[in-house]
Amino acid sequence: MATSTTSVPALRMERLGKRFGTTDAVVDLSLIVPAGEVFGFLGPNGAGKSTTIRMLLGLLLPTSGAAWVFDAPAGDVERAHEMLAYVPADVALWPALTGRECLSLLAGVGPGIDAAYRDELLERFALDPDRKARTYSTGNRQKVALVAAFSTRAPLLVLDEPTSGLDPLMEREFRACIAEAAARGQTVFLSSHQLAEVEAVCSRVGILRSGRLVEVAGMADLRRLHRSEVIVELAAPEPGLRGLADLPGVADVRWPSPLRLELSLTGPPGTVLRALGGADVAHLEVREPSLEEIFLDYYGQVPA
Secondary structure, eight states: OOOOOTTSOSEEEEEEEEEETTEEEEEEEEEEEOTTOEEEEEOOTTSSHHHHHHHHTTSSOOSEEEEEETTEETTOHHHHGGGEEEEOSSOOOOTTSBHHHHHHHHHTSSSOBOHHHHHHHHHHTTOOTTSBGGGOOHHHHHHHHHHHHHTBOOSEEEEESTTTTOOHHHHHHHHHHHHHHHHTTOEEEEEESOHHHHHHHOSEEEEEETTEEEEEEEHHHHHHTSEEEEEEEESSOOGGGGGGGGSTTEEEEEEEETTEEEEEEESOSHHHHHHHTTSOEEEEEEEOOOHHHHHHHHHSSOOO
């Protein structure tokens, strides 16, 4: 089981910032991640996610502000790393060692491991631990780091683009492992630009844009803050519905045909449903936006 540290947040950042020369990589970032939460840290490449994580790991000194891992300052690497396990986007291993030997070395860092669970994970991730690390593909190096992290008893897992190089079947195992970690009470801080991955496993997300945190919300709350797509198919034309564009929250009203109405809606659908009450509606569909669509609302472009 994970070490009990639930009396304090797993991660706390207060006005954290990092400047490289004249470039602000992270700006005034304040965030609290409670113990036991699966938190998604979203943003395209270059948004400042990895820089933030390096400051949390004590690998970079912040230009301003401060961060804590449970009750340990992030800069106190010895204390902080006793409570976390980290998986980077690009895993480097000791090339002359086998995967099993690498796992044994990694097991000596932090509060220990669940050896039986580690053996189970080797099977689930289809990893041959007796090959030399130099022979591993990118995906297999990633598997070694994931097995090491998920088998640890560390109360915090920091995962920075952890599924790079994994095939879809292994991504499914990764998501199952996230759920199992959460069930054990471990905190997961998942940095990713793979929106479907975050949508599948996280209960709350933060969106980083150009080094600034522009939104922190639960998945359901995040969707409620944004538009839904409403599609109405009519059995007969209804000229009175032309006034829908004037209703609060309604935007981008489209009539692909006299019997099909499409619109975007912000907020609850009650006003639109009441307006439709007198029409001969054959089919009504209200579709929530995906996390990717929400993300594009902030960036106005396809994520990198």
